[in-house]
Amino acid sequence: MTDRDDIDMLAAEYVLGTLDADERAEVMQRRQADSELDARILEWEARLAPLGDEVEAIAPGPDLLARIERRIEAMEVTSGTGEHEGKVSQLDALRRRLRFWRWSTGLASAAAVALAAVLIAPVGQTPSEAPFVAVFSQDDQQPAFMLSVDLDSRRLNVRPVTAEPLPDRAYQLWIKDASLGPKPRSVGVLNDDLSLPTDALSDFDPELLKRATFGISIEPPGGSPTGQPTGPAIHGYLYPTDRDASGQRL
Template sequence: MTERDDLDLQIAEFVLGTLPADERDALRAQREQDAALDRRIAAWEERLAGMADDVAPVAPDPELFARIERLLDQGAPAAPQADADSSGQVVRLNRQLRRWRWSTAVASAAALVLVAVLMLQPEPAPSSFVAVFQHNDQQPAFLLTVDLEQRRLNIRPVTAQAQPDKSYQLWIKADELGPNPRSVGVLGQNLELDQGALSGYDPALLREATFGISLEPPGGSPTGQPTGPAIHGYLYPAGAEKN
């Protein structure tokens, strides 16, 4: 693999969110000083931007802010009473100081409560996973995203192109499925696949499975097994660090 190809893979993982934290921080710092690197990262961000369409947004708990307000109301002291006998500039300054201290205390309490409530929220298990398919020293050919919760997939070509009189075919292999890979489906002319092709598989099986893509005769393998070498990919949580 050339140094350029290795950097491209690192950039792809940076954009996907699967690069380890130390490498991600180093690449982010280098990006700020290197205009050429910044352009390459921006190009990968544009290339992979469509993958975000497959990740469902996670809304905060609708009760979150209501709970914060209730906690603030429970801990708020009574407002200071105005001194009917007070007058003059010194008294007004004292009142302003008390109001400033009170507003600062409320703001600090709100921030602390918000942090506490957010820390107590259970961290959701990742449902969106991604696999990168690369052959030898070439750049990534395909990217596969899988929503395990919905058991839906989306496969996108990166550098792969449709081949005349050939078809790309996606395979899955897992111990539970036996010793041989099983066909997921044949990619169409636009190198796409039915998003529901994995609907019959258990999410736990998909998480541990190996995926492969092979180049087959038109319409797919005539034997039910890959007829040539396949490029392989493994699922990693999107937005999480690799172990």
């Protein structure tokens, strides 16, 4: 048997899956530098791939995408941030996370919607205190809106801070979570006084609210005609109401 045969059989067995843990680790390492081995592996992958056609598709649990997104989020936030020390860097991390959401949403649709992540309420917090607050600000400067949600009663309170009612335009609040599908879902169109009914989130499970992201967009009167954000965004920044609470998310 020639060396070439050996390499080919090593690649074949690697792809087939019959090597033991050490051998597999060795192949993984070796293929980085050994283009011959790498090419053989790719050939065997292509040869045997049709065998996988007969694997029965099985839906994973409904929470898996959310788990994956949280992992990715944590990864994207921590990459390049260095150590998180004190409030300032926590806030930086939150901003980065928010930008991350904004960017991906902006790429995917012409309409940019501001999305702010929400904080997990610390266990035992009294319901009267707003467990988490998302602040939506305009031009990255002053807060335009503040959204607080009480998880226990699922009551929400939207308050304009500097935002003004716009002539012939409406503000619309959106919620986004993996379990609701890939697109933001409308929570409601803000009233003329820029308020929303406090029970607007009552249909959503508190667990979902904890991990969901929120956004506010500017829409035609009566709200988006398409069911998706179409107008310019008010960008949101998120502020922890409690240091420990933000720590849980970071």
